[in-house]
Amino acid sequence: MNIIQCEDLSKSFGRRNALQHVTCAIDAEKIIGIIGRNGAGKSTILNIIAGYIKPTSGSCKVFNENPFNNIQTAANMIFIDDRLSFSDYLSLEDILKFGADFYPNWQSELAYRMLDYAGLDLTAKHQQLSKGQLATFNLVYGLVSRCALTILDEPMNGMDEAIRTDFYRAILKEYLAFPRTILITSHHLQEMESILEEILLIDKGSIIAHAPLDEFKEQLISLSGPSDALADLLSETEVYAQTIVAGMTSAIVDTSKLFVSEDLLRSKGITLSHLTASEVCKYLTSKEGSDIDAIFD
Amino acid sequence: MKGGFSMHVHLDSTTPIYIQIAEWLQHEIIADRLQADEKVYSQYQLAELFNINPATAGKGLTILLDEQLLYKKRGLGMFVATDAKERILTKRRNEILTKMAQELVLEAKRLLVSDEELLVLIRKTQEGLK
Amino acid sequence: MQSLTNISLKTIVKKQVKWKAKLYISALSSLVILQIIFGILLSSSGSTSGYGRGNLSVQFSIYSLDMFLIVSAFWAFIVAILFTTKAYRIDDLSVISSRTSSAIANIFVMIIYSFIAVVIMISTFYLKVLEILLVEKQSFIIENLFISPSIYYYVSVASVYLAQSAYYWALASRDRHLLKYQL
Numbered sequence: 001m002n003i004i005q006c007e008d009l010s011k012s013f014g015r016r017n018a019l020q021h022v023t024c025a026i027d028a029e030k031i032i033g034i035i036g037r038n039g040a041g042k043s044t045i046l047n048i049i050a051g052y053i054k055p056t057s058g059s060c061k062v063f064n065e066n067p068f069n070n071i072q073t074a075a076n077m078i079f080i081d082d083r084l085s086f087s088d089y090l091s092l093e094d095i096l097k098f099g100a101d102f103y104p105n106w107q108s109e110l111a112y113r114m115l116d117y118a119g120l121d122l123t124a125k126h127q128q129l130s131k132g133q134l135a136t137f138n139l140v141y142g143l144v145s146r147c148a149l150t151i152l153d154e155p156m157n158g159m160d161e162a163i164r165t166d167f168y169r170a171i172l173k174e175y176l177a178f179p180r181t182i183l184i185t186s187h188h189l190q191e192m193e194s195i196l197e198e199i200l201l202i203d204k205g206s207i208i209a210h211a212p213l214d215e216f217k218e219q220l221i222s223l224s225g226p227s228d229a230l231a232d233l234l235s236e237t238e239v240y241a242q243t244i245v246a247g248m249t250s251a252i253v254d255t256s257k258l259f260v261s262e263d264l265l266r267s268k269g270i271t272l273s274h275l276t277a278s279e280v281c282k283y284l285t286s287k288e289g290s291d292i293d294a295i296f297d
Numbered sequence: 298m299k300g301g302f303s304m305h306v307h308l309d310s311t312t313p314i315y316i317q318i319a320e321w322l323q324h325e326i327i328a329d330r331l332q333a334d335e336k337v338y339s340q341y342q343l344a345e346l347f348n349i350n351p352a353t354a355g356k357g358l359t360i361l362l363d364e365q366l367l368y369k370k371r372g373l374g375m376f377v378a379t380d381a382k383e384r385i386l387t388k389r390r391n392e393i394l395t396k397m398a399q400e401l402v403l404e405a406k407r408l409l410v411s412d413e414e415l416l417v418l419i420r421k422t423q424e425g426l427k
Numbered sequence: 428m429q430s431l432t433n434i435s436l437k438t439i440v441k442k443q444v445k446w447k448a449k450l451y452i453s454a455l456s457s458l459v460i461l462q463i464i465f466g467i468l469l470s471s472s473g474s475t476s477g478y479g480r481g482n483l484s485v486q487f488s489i490y491s492l493d494m495f496l497i498v499s500a501f502w503a504f505i506v507a508i509l510f511t512t513k514a515y516r517i518d519d520l521s522v523i524s525s526r527t528s529s530a531i532a533n534i535f536v537m538i539i540y541s542f543i544a545v546v547i548m549i550s551t552f553y554l555k556v557l558e559i560l561l562v563e564k565q566s567f568i569i570e571n572l573f574i575s576p577s578i579y580y581y582v583s584v585a586s587v588y589l590a591q592s593a594y595y596w597a598l599a600s601r602d603r604h605l606l607k608y609q610l
Binding site: 029051052063069070071072074075076079083084085086087089090098099101102103104105148178179180 | 429431432433434435436439442446450453514517518520521522523524525526527528
Binding site: 030031173195196197213217218263267274 | 312313314315341344345347348349350351352353356399403
């Protein structure tokens with residue numbers, strides 16, 4: 001059941017092409033991680049999905065409707081990022097009343113408990129909070145609204161590690177209590193990996209991969225062994241990265257292009273190891289042949 | 298909110314999580330913490346227990362279902378198969394020993410030990426442990 | 428899948444108007460200040476002309492409400508533009524809204540404020556009348572005044588108090604949190 005459908009979506013800001021011919025479909029009630037380097041186009045596509053900006057060409061449908069200037073979409077969607085702001089005259093408590101007045105599924109009790117747990121003073125103003133407190137409050141606001149489409153753009157930015165762990169769990173628990181579509185972007189994939197169902201990888205304005213988490217992780221594999229044993233194997237497959245040290249080669253290859261069994265590899269002295277999701281992301285999005293070491297050589 | 302959830306899954310980030318869940322469930326069955334014909338954890342309970350996405354937990358359960366270590370009762374959930382424990386033990390024995398045998402043979406080859414010498418070594422070890 | 432909520436544009440506009448009318452009220456304080464500066468302090472004393480014949484001489488000055496109207500219209504124009512700036516618009520995104528609903532809500536808020544602005548204008552007018560009386564120490568013939576001269580003292584003072592107190596009550600209920608931080 002598709003909740004979001006993008007067809008040939010493009011967006012340019014002047015001469016800068018932020019998104020190029022993006023086509024994707026996102027199913028309902030899943031937690032999806034949107035991953036990509038800075039400037040890859042994550043926030044752009046999320047803003048279009050949220051109906052805040054219009055695409056330059058192509059279409060985006062949310063709940064089967066155009067999300068731009070659409071009250072029905074807005075009633076079922078919430079977008080939480082660091083730009084979330086409220087009137088200077090509202091205290092945090094007032095903001096909770098503000099949200100409760102609009103969102104029909106609002107959980108007041110839960111909001112108070114979460115904010116109490118995080119140690120936030122409800123009489124403070126939104127503008128007076130520290131970066132971490134702001135992120136915490138905004139995330140609570142987003143979760144407690146229980147919107148069918150919840151978009152969290154780097155929700156943990158500024159939070160210390162302990163509270164981040166707590167709030168990843170809070171997101172999961174809220175999702176279990178009230179299933180909804182949650183799109184999360186983050187630069188800390190390793191931290192949030194376990195709660196994700198799918199990953200959508202964006203690079204340079206295009207979608208590089210969109211798959212369930214395990215499938216995504218299995219795309220690339222690491223092979224290491226004696227250089228001569230690996231040499232002919234590597235020539236027959238797509239290599240993403242290679243390091244050669246003292247006669248031993250370590251290479252990252254595309255699993256789908258590897259046609260030898262694990263046993264055969266082991267007999268040649270080549271070991272196979274899996275990569276973490278963030279490593280896979282890194283290799284899929286790194287520039288051809290570029291390497292930080294090259295700057296220092 | 299704090300604590301209470303198992304850290305089993307967090308440590309290994311390269312083995313797929315659903316496989317780790319399947320392994321853990323098999324462990325629980327062998328250890329008799331999950332008895333035959335007892336209701337097994339639902340994907341939501343596993344999600345909460347391990348702090349993972351319920352779909353991932355569901356995948357782990359499906360693996361065991363496909364291996365017929367679990368069975369479904371319509372509307373009631375998944376249950377541990379009657380012979381699950383024995384089947385897991387047999388499977389484990391075969392898997393582990395097969396793997397060890399492979400490594401032993403390979404290592405012996407690398408160390409230039411002949412097949413006959415290897416068999417003699419194994420016999421000696423068996424005698425020594427009697 | 429969960430069923431989606433259906434909310435009408437009317438409901439959202441009503442909610443937005445309710446909150447915006449309260450939150451944007453500082454715009455009215457700028458109106459009061461403008462009126463005091465331009466309406467009372469800086470306004471000319473009207474045109475004066477005099478006649479004299481024999482023992483009788485007449486001098487009359489004409490005062491007008493024009494300045495108030497000009498200032499209020501100017502204020503309304505500026506404020507309407509202000510409400511469409513980014514800072515205000517971004518706040519709208521934090522709750523259920525669309526560009527249409529926010530625009531309609533802003534219009535209603537401006538209408539409400541216009542009524543309040545007229546009341547403020549009337550009370551400032553009476554203040555001006557008081558000022559003339561006290562400063563120039565003259566009694567005068569009033570044309571097109573709302574209430575007859577005999578009771579205008581009381582009415583002008585009362586309406587001034589009413590308008591100002593209503594305004595400050597609104598400010599105070601919004602700013603009670605602010606007071607805590609002014610210590």
